[in-house]
Amino acid sequence: MSSPLSALARAACDWRRRPIEGAVEWAVRRAILDWFATTLPGCVRAPATMLAKAVPETDGSGGAWSYVDGRSSTPRRAALLNATASHTVEFDDIFKDGGYHPGSPTIAAALALSQHLGSSLGELHRAVVAGYEVGCRISLAIQPSHYTFWHTTSTVGTMGAAVAGAMLLGADERGVGNALALASSFAGGHQQNLRGQGLAKALHPGHAADAGLLAAMAAAAGIAGSSDSLDAENGFAAATSDTTGDWEGALAGLGEWTPITRMTVKAHGCCGHIFPALDAIAVMSERHSFRGRGIARIEVHGYRATEAMCNRPDPASAQDARFSLQYCLAARLILGAVRLAAFEEDTLARADIRELMTRISVFEDPALSVLYPHRRQARLRVILRDGRVLEHLQQTRRGDPEDPLSDAELIAKFHELASGILSDADAASLRDGILYGADLPPELLVVPAGQAKGSLP
Numbered sequence: 001m002s003s004p005l006s007a008l009a010r011a012a013c014d015w016r017r018r019p020i021e022g023a024v025e026w027a028v029r030r031a032i033l034d035w036f037a038t039t040l041p042g043c044v045r046a047p048a049t050m051l052a053k054a055v056p057e058t059d060g061s062g063g064a065w066s067y068v069d070g071r072s073s074t075p076r077r078a079a080l081l082n083a084t085a086s087h088t089v090e091f092d093d094i095f096k097d098g099g100y101h102p103g104s105p106t107i108a109a110a111l112a113l114s115q116h117l118g119s120s121l122g123e124l125h126r127a128v129v130a131g132y133e134v135g136c137r138i139s140l141a142i143q144p145s146h147y148t149f150w151h152t153t154s155t156v157g158t159m160g161a162a163v164a165g166a167m168l169l170g171a172d173e174r175g176v177g178n179a180l181a182l183a184s185s186f187a188g189g190h191q192q193n194l195r196g197q198g199l200a201k202a203l204h205p206g207h208a209a210d211a212g213l214l215a216a217m218a219a220a221a222g223i224a225g226s227s228d229s230l231d232a233e234n235g236f237a238a239a240t241s242d243t244t245g246d247w248e249g250a251l252a253g254l255g256e257w258t259p260i261t262r263m264t265v266k267a268h269g270c271c272g273h274i275f276p277a278l279d280a281i282a283v284m285s286e287r288h289s290f291r292g293r294g295i296a297r298i299e300v301h302g303y304r305a306t307e308a309m310c311n312r313p314d315p316a317s318a319q320d321a322r323f324s325l326q327y328c329l330a331a332r333l334i335l336g337a338v339r340l341a342a343f344e345e346d347t348l349a350r351a352d353i354r355e356l357m358t359r360i361s362v363f364e365d366p367a368l369s370v371l372y373p374h375r376r377q378a379r380l381r382v383i384l385r386d387g388r389v390l391e392h393l394q395q396t397r398r399g400d401p402e403d404p405l406s407d408a409e410l411i412a413k414f415h416e417l418a419s420g421i422l423s424d425a426d427a428a429s430l431r432d433g434i435l436y437g438a439d440l441p442p443e444l445l446v447v448p449a450g451q452a453k454g455s456l457p
Contacts, residue, residue, distance in 0.1 A: 004247040005230045008137060009177035011254050012130035012163050020125055027261045028125045030410055031093060031132075032441065033434045034265055035107040037414040038092045040421045041340060042085030043068045043446045047199040051206070052081055064112035070445045075112040076210045079161070083108035084206030087153070089340060090322045091417060094264035094272050095132075096400055098139025098156070099147050099305075099373045102259075104205035105157030106131035109212050110164040114440055119168055121440055127167040129260050134180065135160025136259035138230065141250035144373050145242040147191070147305065154189025154204030155240060161212025162219075169220045181225025183215035184236040195309060197320050265410055267399040268338045270322040273306040276378035277325055278332050280394035284382060285333065288390055292333045292356045299381040300325060301365035303372040311362040318343040330356040340417070376400070421446045 002010075020028065042048055052069040057077050064078035065071075068085050086092055086104040093103040107128055114124040139146075139156045146152060162183035166176045189207070193200035219225075230236050230245065237245030268278050277300045285291070300306070302325075312324035321327045321343055330353045331342045341347060368377050376397050382390040396403045405413070411431060418427040422444065434441055 003228050003231060004141070004245065004251065005177050005180055005227055006173075007251055007254065008134045008163075008230075009173050009180060011137075012134050012167060012176050013173045014255070015126045015130040015133065016167070020122070020129060023261055024129060024258060025125065027263070028128050029435050030265070030407070031103055031128065031260055031263060032107060032111075033414055033431065034093050034410060035086055035103045036430065036434065036441070037410075037417045038089060038104075038266075039067060039082060039086040039108075040418050040446060041091075042088030042202070043082075044421060045085075045088050047202050048081055048085040048088060048206075050199075051084055051203070055080065063116040063118070065115055065443045067444055067446055070443075072443075073112075075109075075116045076213050078112035078115070079105075079109045079209035079213055080206045082112065083161075083209035084202050087202045087205045089269055089343075089417070090271060091266045091269050091413070094266065095136040095139060095259055095262070096264050096376065096397075097143075097262075097374050098136050099143050099152050100136060100139040100156055101153040101205065102132050102135050102157065102160050102263075104153060105208035105212060106135060106160040106164050108205070109161035109209040110168065111441065112209075113165050113168045113213060113216075117168060119440070121438055123168060124440060127164040129258060130167050131160040131164030132260040133258050134163045137250045137254070141230075141245035141247050142237050142241040146240050147373075149191050150240050151189040151191060151194055151201070151204050154208050155187040157205050157208030158187040158212045158215070159183040161209045162215040163212075165213045165216030166219055169216055171216070171220060175219050177227060178224045179212075179216045179219035181227065181229040182218055182223065183212050184229045185225070186211035186215055187236065187240075194323070197317050199319060201319065262401045264397070264401065265399045265405045265413070267397075267405060267409075267413075268328070269340055269342065270328045270338050271310055272376070272397070273302070273310050274323075274325050274328045275397040275399070276302065276376055276394045277306075277329055277380060278338060279396070279398050280378050280380045280392050281329055281332055281382075283394070284380060284390055284392050288382075288388070290382070290384055290390075292330070292352065294384050294386065295333075295356070295359060296383045296385050297359045297361070298329065298383075300329070300360065300362045301379040301381070302362065302368060303376065304364050304369040305372065306378065307362050307364040313357060313360075315348075318345075318348060321348055324357075325362050326357040326360040327353065329360055330354075 062074035166179035315321040315324040
């Protein structure tokens, strides 16, 4: 019986010959548009802007494009910066059942290498689909225990990026397997850097994209890794989860369905563990017509990750606030939405939001924890000043495969996040090229708000 690594490498290489059409083609086009939606605002914010200065590059040294500082770069530098930017404002896609953001590292790596090599759009699409296929299925094998100490987007993202890179470099099944094996040794990124107030979290997919390309290039040079690096007693799964991996479950349906067709598109600009509570409060406030001033207190009962990661009653920074359920819920009630504006400095300091936060408590509900990660739910109890006590169980998240965003909603999200960074005409050109075009996405110049907007060359 072949190892999980061999099975995954074979599945990746199958995407060289399998038709990419219909639902799969549209899914990869949607994923790339959503990647640009979340990447563009990250290009003009720390830490990507800071990192660009820390890793200087000589113009013309590579054919990849760094959207962060608008210059040609080596594929690894472009992938590092672009993937960091794509994870900054917390709008990147999610593979829900694996607790994994595949787009940030996988698309960043694949696009940078495609530009450098002059690959076709079809080759880019196949690399992305294969990278999602392998990364998402590895995430299924190691969750939920992996997430206790590790950031899946950083660890598994390294392997998704490696597979995409190896595909573009023309690797055969053995070469893709070697890239995957090597990437499993390069993977890293622990949970504490998600919970502190620093900027390390966004660097996680940046490192994953960079290290994944390194693994792909090393494998292309003939460097081999262990064929049982994923599932052996001393392998990746055993080192980062509480078993050697549920590979039977992870590989179920291989060749019948592919993960890129089952993605979550984020409808809110914050941690996905907060989404069920945001969706619940939207339903409850519309149904019962209450506002922030009419609330005595709110109790949010969620699954373990919601309480462990998002119970932050006094966030001190925008990054911290994106993981504060108290802040995001109060902002939703007062502002009407949790978008980029919710995390501007003036908004973070608003007295009405801060006061409402003191009336919001977060708890773990063991019954909901048992259902995680396949079901992401929240139970809200709202006590109003007029004496009413309202309860609601939110069983789905807006944007998940069970309640997806429409094409029109995805496009609206793209234009919202591109606003102020690209002109309307350039944003429309980029949108149409990604969704309907036959060429690789182009080089773009993006600039901070208040300066002249970039344009397509």
